[in-house]
Amino acid sequence: MLCRSLTAMAQPAITALYQNTDSVGLYDKFEVGLGLRAQYSNPFDPEQVDITGVFMAPSGKQWLIHGFYCASAGSAWRLRFSPDEVGKWKCTIRVKDKTGESNPQTRFFYATSSSFHGALQVAPNRRYLQYRDGSSFYGVGLWYNDGYSGFDAGRVKAE
Numbered sequence: 377m378l379c380r381s382l383t384a385m386a387q388p389a390i391t392a393l394y395q396n397t398d399s400v401g402l403y404d405k406f407e408v409g410l411g412l413r414a415q416y417s418n419p420f421d422p423e424q425v426d427i428t429g430v431f432m433a434p435s436g437k438q439w440l441i442h443g444f445y446c447a448s449a450g451s452a453w454r455l456r457f458s459p460d461e462v463g464k465w466k467c468t469i470r471v472k473d474k475t476g477e478s479n480p481q482t483r484f485f486y487a488t489s490s491s492f493h494g495a496l497q498v499a500p501n502r503r504y505l506q507y508r509d510g511s512s513f514y515g516v517g518l519w520y521n522d523g524y525s526g527f528d529a530g531r532v533k534a535e
Contacts, residue, residue, distance in 0.1 A: 387476040388414035388425070390469065395483055401490025403458050403508065406465075408483060410443065410453040414473040419445035419453075426472045429455045434463030443469075459487035460494060460508060 392411030400406045408429065416424035427443030443455040459465055465485050471478040494508025505513040 386415075388412060388471040388473045388478045390471055390478055390481045393469070393481050393483065395485060397485065399486045399488055400459065401492060402462060402487055403460065403492035403494040404490055406457050406459060406485055406487075408443075408455040408467065408469065410455070410469070410471075412453060412471050412478075414471055414478075415475055416473055419447075424473060427453055427455065427469065428472070429457070429467050429469045431457050431459075432466040432468075433459070433461045434465065435461055437461070458494070459485075462487050462489055 390410055390412050392409075394409050396405075396407040396409075410427065412425075412427075414425045418424055422442065429441045429443060431439040431441060433439075439457065441455055441457050443453055446452045446454045455467075455469065457467070463486065465487055467483045467485070468480045469483070470480050493511050496505045496513055497508060498504075499506040505515065507513055
């Protein structure tokens with residue numbers, strides 16, 4: 377019995393868990409902050425410590441998202457996700473290190489409609505970009521071509 381309790385103490389554990397909101401707009405940022413107890417010397421090496429979150433959509437689709445160490449926030453760990461379906465989402469978080477895996481912690485949040493269009497992706501015709509929600513992306517930028525007769529016309533040249 378004593379051996380079992382010592383093993384349980386050595387395994388990683390999530391000691392604190394907080395989320396930035398209970399309701400987030402579609403394609404907006406949902407963030408979970410974690411406090412944890414784990415054995416590692418390099419927080420940036422997933423072979424030493426790995427945080428995973430499984431986000432389950434209202435439709436049942438699952439996303440596996442890896443957490444990261446946020447060096448600017450001291451010893452804070454984060455998971456970030458942007459929901460792509462409206463409704464109630466479930467997030468199950470685990471921490472793994474060389475001694476084992478923590479007990480899962482579960483959180484829920486709601487995704488509501490928003491004015492965001494989502495990330496850019498290649499359109500079905502494979503020629504253009506579009507937003508995740510299917511709306512068109514119109515990229516505006518500069519285009520210079522060596523054959524353009526007006527190129528460099530406005531610049532004063534040193535003699």
